[in-house]
Amino acid sequence: MSLVGEERKSIILDMLNLEGQVKTIDLVKKLNVSSETIRRYLEEQEDENRLKRVYGGAVKINLGGEEPSYLKREVLYSEEKQRIGKAAASLVEDNDVIFIDDGTTPLQLIRFLMNKNNLTVLTMSMPALHLLIEYKNKDLFSGEIYLIGGKVNATHSRVTGSIAEKMAAMFHADKAFISIDGIVLSNGITSFDAERGQLASRVIENAKQTIVMTDSSKFGLTQLYRIADWRDIDIVISEVEAPKDWQETLEERGVVWIAAK
Template sequence: MSLVGEERKGIILELLNSEGQVKTVDLVKKLAVSSETIRRYLEELESEGRLKRVYGGAVKINVNGEEPSYLKREVLYADEKRSIGKAAAALIEDNDVIFIDDGTTPMQIIYFLMNKRNLTVLTMSMPALHLLMEYKNKELFSGDIYLIGGKVNNIHSRVSGSIAEKMVALFHADKAFISIDGITQKGITVFDAERGQLVYRMMENSKQRILMSDSSKIGQTQLYRMAEWRDIDIVICEKEMPREWKKTLNEQEVSWIVAY
């Protein structure tokens, strides 16, 4: 017997609660219905305030409007983040000075640096620092590591604040790899203004600014506008850019790399 609509929507919500995300293509296979039917279910659930539709599926609603903790962010979209990290690492050349922010997506770059030589890595992320130290102790990383010092945020395992901004001003990077919490055709947003200000300062001191984002951030807008499209050189995502964004990004000379 086929499942009725309400039962199917119940299954979607169960998957969402356990995984934090659902993808339209996966739901089509699991529920044996068309993509149009899945989109209708997601629209109905969104109108009921039970999920947030994003490009290619839906995510759980953040009822508090607050940034999820590092541990929660780490497990979401893990496969997509790893492919994005691999694509980003391919842009890094020997002798580069690179900035890796505190996002769980830029951190994936570190796993693909083993064949790079004489790098200098600047980071505000405690987990990234620990992983770089581990790799260097095992002789899997060649280069220098700088931790941007400042006020410690224990929930998000990063530093920020005015002291960190002053330290960032001392460095110049070849490439800044940044993560965000929402991107729309109008620009780039994050939950935390303090973090956003620090990352933007590093972007100002970098020759090339590379935005790394899984597709769940597409179409979302958060509290603080961190940057405009004119501030970005490259986007790396596991999905193609929305078609309606093409004109805007072309005008701002932003390249979009699809990570596989």
């Protein structure tokens, strides 16, 4: 394989990582090569277990076909999540009502709220609840805590279900900090768990501002349940800059992207 060929294959993988899928017809135009050449590239990359070929193109291999347990998620991308949490906390103002979603990324937000006054925090996350209680008992957190109650998911340490959705509908948050399992330009943000995703959707409907917290490993992945479209999102916080191919669409939709440093 020539250097040009390797560069083309790298471009194909970059597109897959951002969008989750590529079409042969689009690759022919972008790379200015024949469809036979594109098919050869895709075959070679499938043999290398870098993508999965489908009719008319290829899709990204989703190595995480199901949601890891909370304990497993806790150790993944921990440094990146701390930076994202710190950046998210900078958006919180005194007297805010905020929703802190389930997940190890939003959990990091709590560690940087110690200098905020008179907050009201809503959450369906058991680890978030325990950390907030610990901070409050140590006089490190000033505010009120509301647990959105319902069916307990022990594996993922969270509450979901119809009862939780009804309770969530009673509150209006100033800022909703949302965790995700997948993000692509064409499909917005998605979740492994339909019940968790539905609860997050309800919170977003009642929030003045929706802030997505995600590390770059979620880019290009589409999971089972669509939480929200881009029109419902105000801010995305990640450890990296927005992909270049996304920037025009983000500007059109009015989405602000924050790269946590």
